[in-house]
Amino acid sequence: MLSILIPVYNHNCVRLVKDLHSQGMMLNIPFEIIVLDDISSLFLEENDAINELENARFIGAKEHLGRAKIRNELSKMATYENLLFIDSDAQVDHFDFLKNYLQHLSKADVLVGGMKYALTPPMNNVLRWYYGSKREDLPEKIRNQYPYRSIISFNILIKKHVFSNYPFDETNIEVTSSYGHEDTLLGLTYKRHAVSILHIDNQLIHDYKETNEGFLRNSLIAVEKYVRFQKFREKEVVSQIKIFKIFELSKKMGLLRVFDFLYKRNKEKMRANLLSQHPSLKTFDFYRLYYLAHFYLNNTDLLEK
Template structure:
């Protein structure tokens, strides 16, 4: 009845899989857990014990294929009609996590997103990713329901296999994020409903401030590429929407000037233990404008 699909890369997922297996085994339906490793160089020995669990497999790919392609491959090899995707760097916080998804299923189900939470106290060098996640991603159910497609993330979602066959992940894009945005907007274009429930996982794989900062700029480059190629519209993300407003009111020059003057000061803050998300937002807008 349920295929649990987990892509992983250089991450120990034994605890996550054990917890999933325990919950699934306690329920009276058929299941499988498929873990695909995207050509990792570490933790492969530890993760191989997954193959000792019933209805569970851990397979290492010979070459790295990226986040979009590995999810598509997982969906293709899954044998059941309901797919549950989880990222490797998540942790179950509910003893009835699987049951919550099963209870939410009905004949009209197409996609269900469960949500995300972050731990209370991050490491001192992971504060930027933590602050961004807590304020921008870990949204309560009521707020997510107001914009069901825009508030969708791919780290914890259930989808019918028949739906996935119509809106698979775009494998032609750079491996630089926003694949979840493209996936959600594709669903919206095809009139596929995204339901939301209160069934979050804990995001535990936080990048360091420097790594997240670098990835954020790469993600802006990808976003501009997607908009220029017509894959996304500016209104689909808050960043690109704000940039369009700035251009409309002819404020690009003053924003770019302030960005240049405060660049080093903002970077210092964003790499500190107490990053300011206002600086982060402004820095990304300035970067978008200067590299447009």
């Protein structure tokens, strides 16, 4: 019936697993929970308690797998046809979470539950909260307008036969082991092969621990992929990533030198805003765009890849 698959890295996911386990037992269905640890240095002892639960396993990887490969490995371990991938920093806040998925199993090959955020921002991670609340916490009606573009593997159910044929892309391990856009590539694969996708109202809370600095750093790593990897300069991929579309339009208009100048002149001021208690998402967008222009102009040797 249901394999619940959770990749984890340096996060205590015992509460998440227990909540899911409780719902599975109440539904009285065949299910399993597999948690695969990606060479963590923290919370190993705490997460090992997962092995005490019936139908649950906590397993340590033998090598660093990265965000894409670890999900592919989890699918190979799974027993059942319905693969429910959940990130380890998720929180369950409604008792019928699993039941909601089961009620939609016959409607599509891929079900996307979505994510949401706390109503008030945390003290130290405001930027991640603002971004998530405005860009990721979207109702199903909006997500279903662009089903392939709106895929987020944070909380997603995929039929095993579909995932076996179209897993996360590992053809270039450098691409998929670093931060950013793994879900974009997966969505494009499903679009290319006409895999049916349905977004449903079955969100989990994103209980992130990422600091403002960490989120900002990872956001820059994500935009660097346009320069570092030819795959992210392909027309099909660019069409799905707004900042890359704007960058290519700006390049055609001859604006990259201007953006590079603006980045050098304003980066400290913009960074200060983004790390403050009142960050601007407009500033966040321009900061990443200016940075991409700067990185592109100073790393043209990477474009040969």
